[in-house]
Amino acid sequence: MPQSDYSQQQYENDFLSDEKKTEKALEHALDIRKFEINLYWKRATYFWAFIGATFAGFFAIQASNATNKQDLSVLLSCLGFVFSVAWLCVNRGSKQWQENWEKHVDMLEDNITGPLYKVVLTRNKLNGWRDKVRHIITGPSPLSVSKINQIISLYVSLLWALLIWYSLPKFDFNADINWFYFTVVAVSIMACITFFWLGRTYQGGFWHRATIRTTEIKNG
Structure with a gap:
């Protein structure tokens, strides 16, 4: 069963009809939003560690006189590309869930704290070029x-x-196909495609299958 539309009236019936329920829902939404933000930056640190190490490895190979310099350069650049696209996808997924809980806060806060999260306070209007330069x-x-x-x-x-x-040899129609380079690049591109294709959040319904153990005492 696919996802169904959820109306404003249904939301009000589920979360805004009872003040205690609204207060509890707001508390959970704020906590989960904070949790999602913390996860966002932890994931960024995780990916930066891998990408930074790959950059260091790539430039170390470029500066070396290794016999397999080009092979390693292609391999490391493909690895860095896959990690970077994965990081982009994770950033977008994290942002989606962060915004989800921020929108819940927007919907829930009015009767509990007032529109605290929605009201944005800014500085006074700038006067004169000095203020504008200072602001910039x-x-x-x-x-x-x-x-x-x-x-x-x-x-x-x-x-x-x-x-x-840059790492691949110059393209030549008459040259033989380097199957190592072709395979590494093709697998890297396919990995990135699967991030957008199979890595999407499941939007369908859920059904559960349950089993129960049978337990009995049997002596002799």
């Missing part, structure tokens, strides 16, 4: 940290794609 250099700006992180992961993915192109 040191002032706050409505930038999304998670969106910037997504842009960085996209940039790093494109950078690895360029390093793959």
Whole structure:
């Protein structure tokens, strides 16, 4: 059974009809949002560790005189590309769940705390060029940290794609196919495709199968 639409009235009946239930739901939504944000940055650290190590390995190989320098360069650049695309996908998935709980907070907070989370307070209007210059250099700006992180992961993915192109031998129609390079690049591209294809959150219904153990005493 696929997902069904959920109306405003259903939401109000399920979560806003009772103040205690609303308060408890708001508390859970805030806690899970905080948990999702913590996971977001832990995942970013995890991927940066792998990507940074791969960058270090790639440039170490480039600076060396290893006999299999090109093979290792292609292998490491493909590995870095897969990790970077995976990081991009994880960033987007984390952002989706973070926004899910932020929207729940938006819906639940009015009768408990008032629109605290929805009301955004900003600085006064800037007056004069000095204030504008000072604001550009040191002032706050409505930038999304998670969106910037997504842009960085996209940039790093494109950078690895360029390093793959740099590492591969010059294309020649008359040259024999290097099956090692072809296989590594093809598997890397397929891995990235499966992130978007099979890595999507399941949107269908769930059915459960249950079994129960039979227990009895039998002597002799």
